[in-house]
Amino acid sequence: MARLSFASVMLALSVASAYETWHLVDLAAVICPKPSDPQIPQYAVGINYTSELQVDQPHIISILRKSSKPMKVTFKVLDGEGVEVIEEQTVQMGELSDNVPSTCTCQQPAAADHDALKSEYGANYGLSCDAWDEIKCDKWWGNDAVGPWCCQNWCYSSKDCPDAFESQLLSGTYYSYKACKGTTVSENCPWTSKDPCKCKDDVVASFNAAMKAKNFDTVGYGTSCSAWDSILNTCEKFYRPDQVDTWCCASWCYVEKTCPTAIASVNDGVELYWSDNVCIDDPKLMSQCKYKPQPNTTAKTLGSCECKNETMPEALLPKWTLMPSGAADGVPSDYGSLCAPHDAYECNNIYPNAADHSMWCCMSWCWVSAECPGAVESTLWPGHYRSEAGCEMDDEIVSGCPFDRTSCECANPPNQSEMEAKLGVTKAADFPADYGSSCKAWDADGCKRVWGSDADSNWDSSNSSKQDWSVTAGAMFRSIAQSLRTAG
Numbered sequence: 001m002a003r004l005s006f007a008s009v010m011l012a013l014s015v016a017s018a019y020e021t022w023h024l025v026d027l028a029a030v031i032c033p034k035p036s037d038p039q040i041p042q043y044a045v046g047i048n049y050t051s052e053l054q055v056d057q058p059h060i061i062s063i064l065r066k067s068s069k070p071m072k073v074t075f076k077v078l079d080g081e082g083v084e085v086i087e088e089q090t091v092q093m094g095e096l097s098d099n100v101p102s103t104c105t106c107q108q109p110a111a112a113d114h115d116a117l118k119s120e121y122g123a124n125y126g127l128s129c130d131a132w133d134e135i136k137c138d139k140w141w142g143n144d145a146v147g148p149w150c151c152q153n154w155c156y157s158s159k160d161c162p163d164a165f166e167s168q169l170l171s172g173t174y175y176s177y178k179a180c181k182g183t184t185v186s187e188n189c190p191w192t193s194k195d196p197c198k199c200k201d202d203v204v205a206s207f208n209a210a211m212k213a214k215n216f217d218t219v220g221y222g223t224s225c226s227a228w229d230s231i232l233n234t235c236e237k238f239y240r241p242d243q244v245d246t247w248c249c250a251s252w253c254y255v256e257k258t259c260p261t262a263i264a265s266v267n268d269g270v271e272l273y274w275s276d277n278v279c280i281d282d283p284k285l286m287s288q289c290k291y292k293p294q295p296n297t298t299a300k301t302l303g304s305c306e307c308k309n310e311t312m313p314e315a316l317l318p319k320w321t322l323m324p325s326g327a328a329d330g331v332p333s334d335y336g337s338l339c340a341p342h343d344a345y346e347c348n349n350i351y352p353n354a355a356d357h358s359m360w361c362c363m364s365w366c367w368v369s370a371e372c373p374g375a376v377e378s379t380l381w382p383g384h385y386r387s388e389a390g391c392e393m394d395d396e397i398v399s400g401c402p403f404d405r406t407s408c409e410c411a412n413p414p415n416q417s418e419m420e421a422k423l424g425v426t427k428a429a430d431f432p433a434d435y436g437s438s439c440k441a442w443d444a445d446g447c448k449r450v451w452g453s454d455a456d457s458n459w460d461s462s463n464s465s466k467q468d469w470s471v472t473a474g475a476m477f478r479s480i481a482q483s484l485r486t487a488g
Contacts, residue, residue: 061086068096080402097162100178104162106155109173117169126156126167129180137191151189153180197261197278199224199253208269214238222254222272225279235291241334249289251279292332292345305373305390307338307366312381320349336367336378339391347403351379362401364391410438 063073071093077086106128108114117125121140125132130153133140137150154177157164161176185192201223207216214221214234221228227249229235235248255262255275262273312335319330331350335342343350347361368375368387375385399408413419413436419428430450435442443451 063091065093070095081405100162100181101160103158103160104164104176104179105157106179107158109156109167109170113170113173121169126154126175129153129155131186134186134189134191146191148185148189148192150191151185152177155179196256197259197275198255199278200255203254203272206270206272208267211267211270222252222274225251225253227251227282227285230285230289230291244291246286246289246291247276248291249281249285250276251281252276253279304369304371305375305387306368307390308368309337310367310384311337316381318350318380320346320352336365336386339364339366341365341394341397344394344397344401357403359398359401359404359407361403362394362397363388364394364397366391410436413437 061075061077063075065071072090073093074088074090075086076084076088079085108127114125114127121132124130131151132154133150137146141150154175156167156170157174157176157179159174161174161179163178164174164176167173167175199222201220203223204217204220207221211217211221214237216222219232221232229248229250235244252274254265254272255278257271257273259273259275259278261275261277263275265272265274311333314333317331317333317335321329329346329349331342331346341362341364343361347354347357351357351361365386365388367378367381368385368390370377370385372385372387372389374389375387378384378386401408413431413434414422416428416433419431422428430446
């Protein structure tokens with residue numbers, strides 16, 4: 001919830017990476033109450049959960065404004081369960097102006113602090129107006145960060161400059177481009193090359209016959225940011241039900257192969273790469289996307305636990321009302337017919353009277369024979385049974401399950417005596433006390449020494465480059481730790 005004054009606001013969520021994924025959750029073009037209004041209005045904006053949302057990654061909430069006037073924004077952040085994760089706070093935004101005050105000039109940082117930079121950056125780095133980063137911009141700031149700014153003049157300055165930024169090298173010291181008035185970027189700047197993540201508008205000529213037969217060349221498919229697969233219904237025409245998801249409603253375009261978020265096209269015979277991280281999604285289209293994860297027809301089966309591909313009678317399919325519009329929604333007709341996490345998005349609406357809504361809501365399942373071990377009779381469809389036994393778990397859905405935030409969190413490992421009792425004193429000595437307590441490549445060091453001789457580790461001594469064995473080994477030890485916790 002945010003109380004917004006004299007602001008044009010959009011909230012965005014981002015995951016930390018070279019190119020961020022932005023999820024716009026409020027498209028209000030102008031939020032500018034009249035000064036005579038008795039109360040400043042409050043706005044509540046939400047971030048809808050999708051399978052693409054990386055809930056365990058860092059998030060950035062940005063407030064963007066169009067007005068150049070000074071303004072004050074008060075906000076707080078609640079999680080999906082209504083728990084306050086960021087306390088109410090107020091951000092004061094000053095007036096934006098192109099005027100550079102007379103106090104905005106180059107200033108010398110503390111000599112002792114600047115001396116530490118001399119060996120790497122040079123004795124005069126930042127002390128006067130110059131394009132100090134032009135020569136070694138990629139080395140100092142990374143290939144993903146380079147751009148025309150590398151060739152722009154700047155210097156260390158006072159905090160009074162309207163574009164004063166705190167230095168990453170000298171804490172408490174500021175630098176400014178506006179302090180170096182009238183400077184421009186050189187036409188020969190080596191860092192102004194084409195952005196590899198810019199949409200490619202010249203790819204139509206490389207489309208193969210199959211793509212042209214779909215009229216992709218006629219509409220300029222992928223040449224600019226757009227929800228192409230929703231507009232052209234390509235998800236319905238060209239993909240299996242188990243391949244579609246909310247990505248069908250995402251905005252994307254073709255990009256260079258060197259773009260950090262580039263993904264190879266599935267069209268055979270052409271070398272094309274696309275990315276949805278360089279485009280802004282339409283929040284309304286994403287929130288109302290008709291495509292959701294569908295049954296995985298390749299899931300393993302276990303005899304009587306094989307999916308029966310049954311369809312529930314229309315009259316029994318759960319339905320509920322969407323607020324505040326009053327429109328009706330409900331589960332699709334193929335609910336439970338094949339393996340899928342059918343309840344992952346609307347578990348509380350499908351089973352409003354359940355004793356609890358937890359991890360079972362996010363597990364993949366289907367209708368099976370009553371003889372399937374552990375099969376449970378459905379409360380929605382009496383006389384029919386559901387089971388998870390023959391279905392593969394969707395790791396992404398489970399790890400981000402909105403109905404259970406704790407089951408997949410890292411847990412404390414067993415103590416040393418428990419490890420010694422289970423593994424033996426010698427083996428237990430190979431593991432640090434905090435082994436597995438947080439996300440880390442715990443087996444990266446001494447991997448072969450620890451697991452190479454273990455019969456259960458799946459170590460392939462004939463292929464030293466095999467990479468997936470350590471996952472099994474790590475999972476085995478985590479399983480041991482879990483059994484110890486359970487036994488305790």
